[in-house]
Amino acid sequence: GAVVSQHPSRVICKSGTSVKIECRSLDFQATTMFWYRQFPKQSLMLMATSNEGSKATYEQGVEKDKFLINHASLTLSTLTVTSAHPEDSSFYICSAPGQATDTQYFGPGTRLTVL
Amino acid sequence: GQQVMQIPQYQHVQEGEDFTTYCNSSTTLSNIQWYKQRPGGHPVFLIQLVKSGEVKKQKRLTFQFGEAKKNSSLHITATQTTDVGTYFCAGGTARQLTFGSGTQLTVLP
Numbered sequence: 001g002a003v004v005s006q007h008p009s010r011v012i013c014k015s016g017t018s019v020k021i022e023c024r025s026l027d028f029q030a031t032t033m034f035w036y037r038q039f040p041k042q043s044l045m046l047m048a049t050s051n052e053g054s055k056a057t058y059e060q061g062v063e064k065d066k067f068l069i070n071h072a073s074l075t076l077s078t079l080t081v082t083s084a085h086p087e088d089s090s091f092y093i094c095s096a097p098g099q100a101t102d103t104q105y106f107g108p109g110t111r112l113t114v115l
Numbered sequence: 116g117q118q119v120m121q122i123p124q125y126q127h128v129q130e131g132e133d134f135t136t137y138c139n140s141s142t143t144l145s146n147i148q149w150y151k152q153r154p155g156g157h158p159v160f161l162i163q164l165v166k167s168g169e170v171k172k173q174k175r176l177t178f179q180f181g182e183a184k185k186n187s188s189l190h191i192t193a194t195q196t197t198d199v200g201t202y203f204c205a206g207g208t209a210r211q212l213t214f215g216s217g218t219q220l221t222v223l224p
Contacts, residue, residue, distance in 0.1 A: 032210065043203060044158065044214045093157055097210060103148055104212055106157045 023094030138204035
């Protein structure tokens with residue numbers, strides 16, 4: 001099946017710094033990718049939809065200036081958490097729509113800890 | 116907007132016992148998908164149901180889609196320790212998924 005990778009898998013940073021997370025579709029092209037955030041023992045919450053060649057679409061309540069998304073190619077989307085604070089600590093997961101199926105393929109996730 | 120609720124939130128069972136999680140949507144769904152997330156892992160697609168009243172089986176797992184396409188269930192027969200994880204239902208399409216709150220299953224050996 002389709003494979004989606006994420007890098008890094010874990011990151012610890014100081015408050016006020018910026019962190020970039022990469023999401024790649026390894027064996028298929030993805031004009032759209034999705035970024036989710038998952039707090040401990042909670043469900044996945046869609047943050048934004050990343051669109052290749054155009055601006056990302058953000059869900060209500062998600063600050064576009066804080067969570068910068070760039071979909072530079074058909075296989076890469078990046079999420080940059082700017083000026084991270086401890087409350088941004090979470091599990092960030094990207095996904096891409098399936099090609100032949102009406103499903104999403106998820107990356108392994110990035111666990112962000114902001115000290 | 117669309118809301119998808121799941122119950123129970125947590126379930127502890129003894130190995131060998133059965134387990135069921137229920138999913139309810141506030142709106143009619145075009146399809147329902149089920150995902151499993153192991154502790155520390157990411158969601159993995161299990162199955163998709165599309166038709167009203169559809170029932171699908173995967174070994175010990177039985178998935179059902181309600182007649183009104185607003186609810187669904189996942190039933191595991193004779194749980195094993197490998198079944199541990201959180202099971203999420205999700206409604207929508209590949210372009211727009213709304214995840215349920217999830218049911219965290221613990222299987223005691």
